[in-house]
Amino acid sequence: MIKLSTYFMAIAFVMLAATSTQAQCKMFTKKKCMNTLAEYTSNGQYNGAVMFEGEEATLMQTFYSGKNYKLVVCAHPAISDGTYFEINDYRGNPIYSSEDSGNPEFEFNVQSTQQLKIRIVVPDQNKEAQIKKNGCVSVLVGFQEN
């Protein structure tokens, strides 16, 4: 019976761990990322997830002419080194990459309304490692009138 209760406790722990990572990610975004939009109004969208080294994410979003935008890719310090983003147009042609600058913030406007694909890359810094680092990554978009 002791074994059984230990088994159930282990299961409960695993399930709890899986759901609590989302809660931690939300808390991280709220405490460490939201203020980076500064004077821009957040679009209110929560785009946050726990990412492992070697993973990528894509945000598809329409940006409207007549507005200024600020994009912030806010990553937990465990994986923020080397994390970068690329902006591609509707057809997937590359427009901008933060890989060289390492700047997680990008202020911009669009001449005409268009859908952009923002690709976030968490590079695999140590390919030999069996256990990969992970952390919360949130993509924030704020806007203001031109």
Add this chain to the structure above:
Amino acid sequence: MHNQDMFVVIRRDMKYFTLALCVFLLASCGGGAEEKTSGVKRDTNSSDSVEFFRSDVVERATRVFYAMPSHLELSTMIKSTGGEFQKDLMHDPQKANTYQSTMKRALALGVYGADLSYSAVYEQQNEALKYLAATKRIGESIGIQEAFSANFIERANANLDNRDSMLAIMTEMYWESNSQLEEESREHISLLVMAGGWIEGLYLACKLTQDVTTVDITDRIAEQKFAADQLTEMFDVYSEDDYMIEESYEMFKPLLAKFGELNVEISNSSISKDESSGVHTIGGETKVELPAETLEEIKKETFALRQKLIEP
């Protein structure tokens, strides 16, 4: 039952439970060709083996976040086209407690959220308060409490005369409700709220074309093709395993199909930077062709769909 028999039963149950646990871990940790996690669609071209701490498996994983235009963004666009505030266009806030199903409530929450943004952007404080109460009522009925805590309501009441503060509070509420749904893996509800809000914004914009015939408002409606395509993709992903999404998708299909017919002309993109401000400009022309006839069809479908959404 002898102790030994009991042990066998437990062991047999444990076997099934272990199997169930494996299924759970498989579902939550990866391994599928296409997986939805944490409010995102997740495509993996990975191997079949799954470990809790994955290594090589994650190498080619890609998460896809979808973002629809926010209520606030749509409302500010409507205002910038020169449209006057029209109270009668908004949905009756008194009807917030008439929706019985979760699907109807989620869609109506989107509608009320858009009306709240619309009234706040036009600085209609009294109206905004009514819609704040309506969104609170309906939000709580589908288990979104955090976004409508006493703190938010108190702050909204205290900042009624300050447009910027009101907009900031509303954005925060929207973020809280959105993130709570994601956190609780209720992305399907989140999708319905977004869809309802988008329709209400589109409805207000279409109504505006009856009074203001500027190229600007027509262009703004045409540009909703991008949001419509994105919504179609989201419905495709989530309707596979959710009857509520499937049912809603059927309602949205005629309108989404109209947007699907529109052609998009794109010239090559470019980028430049203003060195003094550090702000980049992404150039390139993107034009969505919207013939007058199709605009009328889109308006007709929008009005019909909006009517369906607000029916109890």
